[in-house]
Amino acid sequence: MTAVLAPAPRLDELLALSAALHRHLCPRQVLGARMGLLAGRALDMAVPRTDKKLMVLAETDGCFADGLSVATGCWLGRRTLRLLDHGKVAATFVEVRSGQAVRIAPRTDLRARVRAGRADGQKRWDAYMDAYQTWSDEALFTVTPVRLTLDLAAVISVNGKRAICGGCGEEIINEREVRRDGAVLCRDCVGEGYWQPR
Incomplete structure (x- = not known):
């Protein structure tokens, strides 16, 4: 018998969950949720996870981490989300059994491109919200296959x-x-x- 996978969650559903946890929705939550979904595709893993086969190493906390968590199912309380505070809106996603990992970060010119393309009179915050929800993954992010320099078994x-x-x-x-x-x-x-x- 072939296992039937649940359909991938929609971005709007994940953002509603994140907003409910955070009491509002902001651009960094959107980036976190989008990164989590992209990581699932990059690692060929269904997300959000209910097991401990995915580890997320977040490089900052706050709203961004809430978006990561709702999209991946990785949480501090489940010991599948770790904060390595580098002050960057970026994260590394690790398939625990194989060690395969990808680091996903916003493109370095993303904020400038959003500001340059905003409509007359549109506030920056609204422009970020719109772009982060509608632009393609390729326009938003870099995805870099990486090798961890820390001992994943020791972290786990x-x-x-x-x-x-x-x-x-x-x-x-x-x-x-x-x-x-x-x-x-x-x-x-x-x-x-x-x-x-x-």
Whole structure:
């Protein structure tokens, strides 16, 4: 028996979901949703996913990430979306089993082309919304096959692994502990913390 695939979601349906989560719709949500759909085609994977066969490495957070999530089914809470904050509206999409990956980013001249082509009196925001929803993928994005330079297995880790930090005593999950001179420590206790007590 041949499996029947559900039809791919329509962009307007995904944008409605993203807008409901974010309480409004904005251009970056549209870019995220469009990228997620394009990644599915580039990797020959149905999206959004309900399994963990797709990993998304987002290069910024905010509205863009919401668009990525609704289109791909990858979420922080499912451990299939990771933020590598480079301050770029771009993402790398990885087929987890094969390691095949593509990085998708807006074309470097996209914003300038949208502004140059807007109708007289049209606000920039409206021009971005219109263009990002109607222009072709080729006009919007670059798709680059890439090889990851990070260890995907280490990023994914093993769910349920736990350790206790020998410094502060806090629990560390998902194999994020650091082993130094025979001691098990958390990243804060080895000096990689982002906070300190007052």
